[in-house]
Amino acid sequence: MNGSVKFSLSRAERAVFALRALYESRGYERFKVNKFEEYDFYAGCKSFLTSENVLTFTDSGGRLMALKPDVTLSVVKNADPDAGGVRKVYYNESVYRDYGDGNGFREITQTGLECVGAVDEATVAEAVRLAEESLAAVSEGRETVLTVSHMGVVSGVLGGVDPSVRDEIRGYMENKNADGVRRAAAGAGVGGAVAEKLVSLLSVYGSFDDAEGELLRLCGDIPECAAAVAELGAVCRSAGDRIRIDFSVAGDMNYYTGIVFRGYVNGIPKSVLSGGRYDGLLRGMGRARGGVGFAVMTDLLEAYPGAGNAGYGTFLTDGGDGK
Amino acid sequence: MKKTINVALPKGRLGDRVYSLFERAGYACPSILDPGRKLLFENEEAGVRYFSVKPSDVPIYVERGVADVGVAGADILLEYSPDVYELCDLRLGRCRMAVAAKKDFRDDNSRPLRVATKYPAIAREYYRSLGRDIDVIKLNGSIEIAPLLGLSDVIVDIVETGKTLAENGLVPFATVTEISARLIANKVSYEFKNKEIREMASRAEAAAVGGEK
Numbered sequence: 001m002n003g004s005v006k007f008s009l010s011r012a013e014r015a016v017f018a019l020r021a022l023y024e025s026r027g028y029e030r031f032k033v034n035k036f037e038e039y040d041f042y043a044g045c046k047s048f049l050t051s052e053n054v055l056t057f058t059d060s061g062g063r064l065m066a067l068k069p070d071v072t073l074s075v076v077k078n079a080d081p082d083a084g085g086v087r088k089v090y091y092n093e094s095v096y097r098d099y100g101d102g103n104g105f106r107e108i109t110q111t112g113l114e115c116v117g118a119v120d121e122a123t124v125a126e127a128v129r130l131a132e133e134s135l136a137a138v139s140e141g142r143e144t145v146l147t148v149s150h151m152g153v154v155s156g157v158l159g160g161v162d163p164s165v166r167d168e169i170r171g172y173m174e175n176k177n178a179d180g181v182r183r184a185a186a187g188a189g190v191g192g193a194v195a196e197k198l199v200s201l202l203s204v205y206g207s208f209d210d211a212e213g214e215l216l217r218l219c220g221d222i223p224e225c226a227a228a229v230a231e232l233g234a235v236c237r238s239a240g241d242r243i244r245i246d247f248s249v250a251g252d253m254n255y256y257t258g259i260v261f262r263g264y265v266n267g268i269p270k271s272v273l274s275g276g277r278y279d280g281l282l283r284g285m286g287r288a289r290g291g292v293g294f295a296v297m298t299d300l301l302e303a304y305p306g307a308g309n310a311g312y313g314t315f316l317t318d319g320g321d322g323k
Numbered sequence: 324m325k326k327t328i329n330v331a332l333p334k335g336r337l338g339d340r341v342y343s344l345f346e347r348a349g350y351a352c353p354s355i356l357d358p359g360r361k362l363l364f365e366n367e368e369a370g371v372r373y374f375s376v377k378p379s380d381v382p383i384y385v386e387r388g389v390a391d392v393g394v395a396g397a398d399i400l401l402e403y404s405p406d407v408y409e410l411c412d413l414r415l416g417r418c419r420m421a422v423a424a425k426k427d428f429r430d431d432n433s434r435p436l437r438v439a440t441k442y443p444a445i446a447r448e449y450y451r452s453l454g455r456d457i458d459v460i461k462l463n464g465s466i467e468i469a470p471l472l473g474l475s476d477v478i479v480d481i482v483e484t485g486k487t488l489a490e491n492g493l494v495p496f497a498t499v500t501e502i503s504a505r506l507i508a509n510k511v512s513y514e515f516k517n518k519e520i521r522e523m524a525s526r527a528e529a530a531a532v533g534g535e536k
Contacts (some may be wrong), residue, residue, distance in 0.1 A: 270511065
């Protein structure tokens with residue numbers, strides 16, 4: 001006899017199902033990666049990782065292995081697109097990270113997507129739209145915001161500044177620390193006018209239409225910045241109304257090359273989504289192609305639940321009599 | 324509707340000065356001046372709710388989103404690197420982080436320098452920038468005694484007037500960084516209470532600049 005069984009779902013599980021349904025409905029295929037890789041693979045891309053600490057072990061063949069600290073690296077290594085095409089995949093995986101907060105290594109669950117190959121503005125726009133929709137899908141009715149910036153604006157203003165200084169300045173920008181930006185710039189001999197432009201960028205906030213005039217006034221005369229602002233405009237205008245321009249959103253400038261973004265749900269005190277365009281990472285891996293993607297930290301949804309119930313799932317059975 | 328901002332103040336003398344600054348900025352909450360046993364103080368009209376915690380805990384309350392904003396010394400922010408926005412310098416509690424040692428101290432580069440401090444991360448970063456190998460000795464108080472008893476060669480500590488150093492026969496040799504109180508904000512609160520937090524930062528900074536004149 002056929003029937004159905006009702007079972008409870010945690011918030012994280014419900015979020016994963018919602019995200020899988022969203023990504024599959026847009027043509028993304030499921031991608032599974034190994035739980036571990038050879039340590040050397042991660043050692044070569046340390047600054048792309050959130051934390052440089054990696055959990056290692058020696059396998060039976062004497063090779064030093066690492067439990068995966070990041071999914072994007074594994075996906076881009078293995079997801080080969082057809083020539084001239086874009087491979088679009090999504091994943092639901094655990095990563096193992098030590099954030100240096102005294103809690104040691106933790107298992108963190110992530111669901112996300114990656115587009116690898118001939119990535120263009122339309123692909124990036126689609127990723128940003130899906131990031132915005134992902135936030136709505138996991139928010140349990142709470143308010144959401146997707147903050148977006150473009151690495152080309154900051155690197156255009158910085159020009160040929162030494163990479164170590166650039167990284168230091170970027171670190172201060174991530175914390176909206178205007179004094180830090182000024183101090184780092186002065187210490188490295190970067191002109192005061194450049195430092196003030198960066199500080200002014202930090203105060204730009206709002207929808208793209210609100211921000212555009214100020215952005216063009218600040219750096220529209222720099223070709224790299226003007227191109228970046230134009231791309232930012234095209235991508236943001238094709239997305240919804242929860243987008244905010246914010247130049248404290250940044251990634252490692254060796255890896256992230258275009259639009260970067262971070263997502264927030266009201267009531268969860270950390271960002272639940274982060275992503276961006278990472279052509280630089282692929283170049284560093286010797287692959288002449290583009291990439292864009294993001295991850296949703298589903299375990300945060302469990303740690304900071306909304307007001308709703310966790311919910312239930314149902315699956316159909318054949319009656320369990322083995323016939 | 325105006326959203327209430329939760330503010331974590333540092334307990335003690337600095338907290339009193341910070342509250343005075345917020346009062347001047349239009350965020351008065353008279354009940355805080357007569358606290359009794361209350362721990363939370365709210366002025367709905369001004370859209371603000373205060374609570375006081377140990378100064379070094381302020382960034383933790385803010386990072387975890389219990390407080391939307393807070394006031395912490397730059398020393399605490401540099402030492403613990405919390406994931407928060409640093410919105411403005413409130414120009415209060417000004418002092419400096421300095422290297423100090425006995426008057427006759429001469430650095431012996433043939434061995435690691437022994438550094439006693441309450442701020443190991445700041446000390447490591449400072450000497451890393453100089454390329455100097457050090458042996459950090461983490462202490463929790465009475466730092467000045469360490470070089471006197473031969474526990475360390477130098478100390479890295481906060482210097483306000485230099486009086487305590489002088490009384491113990493120590494002199495400052497180098498400034499590591501200038502210190503003052505900073506207004507910090509939770510990164511998520513900044514998104515969802517954006518108008519209110521930006522207005523508070525702007526008014527607090529104006530009051531800080533005005534307070535210096």
